[in-house]
Amino acid sequence: MSRNFRRAGAAVLAALTATALVACSSEQAPQGEGGEGESAGSSTDTITLGFSQVGAESGWRAANTKSIQDTLTAENGFDLKFSDAQQKQENQIQAIRSYIQQQVDVIAFSPVVETGWDAVLEEAKAAGIPVILTDRAVDSEDDTLYESFIGSDFVLEGQTAGEWAVEQYDGEGYKAVELQGTTGAAPMIDRQQGFADAIAGSDIEIIDSQTGNFTRTEGKQVMEGFLQKYDDIDLVFAHNDDMGLGAIEAIEAAGKVPGEDIKIITVDAVKDGMQALADGKINFIVECNPLLGPDLAEIAKKVIAGEEVQKRIVVEDQAFDQEAAKEALPDRQY
16 A cells, blocks of 8 residues: 655645646747736736746646646636746746746746756845745745745655665665756755665665656666666666656666566656556656645735745655555546
8 A cells, every 4th residue: 555655844735626637748838928818916806927837848747737727727816827948947037037027926936956046036026026936946045035835855755765675675785776857956956865865774776877857768868878888787766757667668678677677666656657657667656746736826825915824835745556556546637
């Protein structure tokens, strides 16, 4: 059965329910610039929110985008202006500055990387526009530059993955490779740290690490390189499902059996990953819940109403082995 890992200090908004998702594959251009709909301040009932998304690099990100778009609707009191940064920090900074010029009521974004945000966030603060971080944090000494950060505990995700690996494989001298997320991104930094801390003192050894940028294509390419370089890989730790699924393709092409010849642990728990886990091609998945739209809507409404909000809201996640994945798949929303 699945094990529920409740986060210390987690703030779960009990009144919220997740919106059912459908697949989202196309990237979206900025909406609302010069378009129809309420402008900021034109209606006390409508909150104009500018959101800058990282990109569309994975199934997780598609689910995250859909949750935001399905929740921040006119029916729910929002005029959503959405932009896709296509994995580039400069695009996000440009989008945020555009939202400031448009005088939106709230700005929200999921940062591509942790650093380099102070200048544009100070511009938003000077304009009196509150900022909410979703999914990923920023590395800034001034936490007054944003109202709240909603997202999972990435260190704990890596730790959970590492602890399971130690429980299962310590004492067998496993050689592991790591498929890392985007260099400089909070989930990459934190998942690496959590996993490394968890396996410290065991005989599991990470023999190589390389970024696959959270994509299936690059995960496959990196794994192909690992397989050419090493003939003794026992375990793969992938920072997300998509890179793990790419690794499966590379392992199978090399004539090996994923989940048996080479064990695989991933993070996210999107449907494709969960199916691979149920099929035995992945061995363990730590969830990272992408359904942040309801939380974002609730916090934005509170901020606009002048209510106090928690600085850090930690999303509740689970972890799955094969049997738990089989049980969860029929009702999986993402």
